[in-house]
Amino acid sequence: MSKALLYDSTVCIGCKQCEQACASQNDLAYDDTIAAEETQSAHKLTVVMTRGDKFMRRLCMNCNDPSCASVCPVGALKKTALGPVTYDSSKCMGCRYCMVACPFSVPKYEWGKLVPKVQKCTMCPDRVAQGKPTACAEICPTGATKFGERDELIAEAQQRIRDNPGKYVDHIYGLQEVGGTSVFLLSAVPFETFGYRTNLSKDPMPMLTYRVLSHIPDFVPLGGMVLGGIWWITHRREEVALAEGPKPAADKKNGRKE
């Protein structure tokens, strides 16, 4: 049911047609200058990086339990059942917590605009909903980027590593990172070569904050009760002292110990 992308960097020839297809899909400009850029930005949502004769793509991982969607105060970012993590700019107020929180540092901002948006690859949600592959997978001439059922792609990635001993790093990037993603990467060289973090937790990141947040519904009534109780006791003492006679007046001036 859930869709995903499998990118096999050993099949990639670095033609950058995926970059171009992505740009036109998202109404972004694309020319030789932009093609030469090696970093993701608000105007370049996917990047084919080159190190010697090796290539590696960078795009939004479309996590299963995305940090960006979890931290967004207005729910502008959402994980859809089909896989894509979508963004609704009309809800966004521009707090940029998604950019801080993303473990892959994917969301980028339109810093130069007066009405700025967050920009990131959203895994072509409209195309995917229509049963079509993402723009980058459709254009890919070598099949390096493949679109399909998530489960099937995982099986295929495992198969490729098994069938070609020594060809790949024994790691499907995105399978376990932050609880799993909808984008899987295969590589012949360590993922760190291309700046991918390999020390990420296997658990979804949103649990880190939700563990704390989930106590709030308990904390509010309990806190109110405890504070109210303390108030009751401290003021009852005063009432009793007043009722018992004139002594407390002098007491109060000296500053009673609570």
Add this chain to the structure above:
Amino acid sequence: MSRPTFKFTFWKLIFLFLMAAGLYATFVRFTQGLGASTNLSDQFPWGIWVSFDVLCGVMLAAGGFTLTAAVHILNIKRLHSIIRPTILTAFLGYILVSAALMFDLGKPYNIWHPLIMRNPHSVMFEVAYCVMLYTTVLALEFSPIVLERFNMQKPLKVVRTILIPLVIFGVILSTLHQSSLGTLYLIVPEKLHPFWYSPLLPLFFFLSAIAVGLAMTIFESSLSSKHFGLQLELPVLQELGRVLVVVLGVYAILRFEDLANRGVLRLTLRPGYEMYLFWLEISLAIILPLALLLQPRVRSSANGLYFAAVLVVLGFITNRMNVSITGFESSTGVRYFPKWTELAVTGMIISAGFALFGLAVKYLPIFPKEALPQEQPAEADAAALLEREPVLENVGD
């Protein structure tokens, strides 16, 4: 108290300069966008407007909930005389934090969206709600001062009736969002330097907010007594100083236990950028103030208390900066330093805070009558208010 006419003009000029620079920076921000007015980038999406104006702003206003809890809940009556200036400080603080947010948000006109577009899994959503509600609570806690001034008995009676539930609600809201500002950073274990990333961040932020709340109350009472010619409530401040020692002590133990448990204590002795910033923070926030306040001679003197309070405030400002800016520099590989426009806006907001405090003291019954000086020179008040600008500047950095 003489009339320092020359000083008045001098500080007025500085104040006007800060306001003019800030207004020009405001113009740049809202006509050319965040890119032109800040040094923020995709690698560094949060800068000084978040670190100082919001994180430190909320922390510096923490005296409000600390003192209202002490006076109204714990019923410590001898602290009553300083509660009004403290509530004023807190109220102004939250108004200024909200103002600063309008600069930092990419689409500030959507600031109301969390009201109807809820995401209860978001710490930011919770902070937004708490800050909004607590600002309302502070407005109500502050309202008797205004109502008294205009002798409006009926609404005054209403506010007094609901005061205790209001105070309790305020303390709960403060506990939640002061700690939640730390929770914000729990989601970035791989980005924030281990000196500052800790599962205990919410607790650290909450405890340090109490410490800073106490320190700010000492700081602000001392300044007010100097500049408005008020009688200093020394015994009250000494009491706050003693509580401050305990809070700092608890914080220090937890902070170092946490570093030891996570196995990074040894790293704090390895020379490097983070090491210096870590020890700067720890010295200012913990070591020096504790060394000072543990001496009875210092703890009982007005100047000693004032100096220790300033250290605590500066120390925890350093802490918030480390958590939100410098702690990210090694993982992102980018150094961030604010652009002049960012500094100008922050400077303007702080100056506005001090100016509004001065105006409120002048026109509203903030300080008890007996504390006010015999002759009430209006100009001196204004001068005093403007005299405070440079002090602010230091805090701002």
